Amino acid sequence: EAGVTQFPSHSVIEKGQTVTLRCDPISGHDNLYWYRRVMGKEIKFLLHFVKESKQDESGMPNNRFLAERTGGTYSTLKVQPAELEDSGVYFCASSQGIRESTDTQYFGPGTRLTVL
């Protein structure tokens, strides 16, 4: 069974440009999460989808970030316009959703975003 995949693995853009990150969760997983790790700091929660609905987006930094999960399958995270402080590794995770409180999350390899 394929794991969580993310594309691209690396992205280098200039300040002010737009970048779209993609996450393909494990097939059949209802829950999809986005996280971000800034260099040397903790992994921070961004948002949580249950199928195509945003369950919790309290971790989104500001309105330059837009996440979508049309059809409840893959998800995209768009940053527009990108700023220097957006640099970091963006992780996606998915879980089955049977028991949400203790549902094991499977992480993708992450997308390393560098904003110059």
Place this chain on the structure above:
Amino acid sequence: GESVGLHLPTLSVQEGDNSIINCAYSNSASDYFIWYKQESGKGPQFIIDIRSNMDKRQGQRVTVLLNKTVKHLSLQIAATQPGDSAVYFCAEKCNQFYFGTGTSLTVIP
């Protein structure tokens, strides 16, 4: 806000020795805790979890201890192997997941 911290950012152990990685959490309402292992170029990988109604859970070569009195979580790795070298994150669940900054474990052959 939430804070999950690790006592030591780096840890070096001799192959075959036992490793202990510590984690402090701040929210007494957290009811679920997980340890993740992250190898270079990969995403965090689930190792072991524990619910707040337990104080110890064992897996294969790993044990997680939870002390709710002092809000402390630890991961013990028995007979540490070179393949255990990685960054280890603890995470607590209180509505959402909160992660620590990670501890880098280096196993010396």
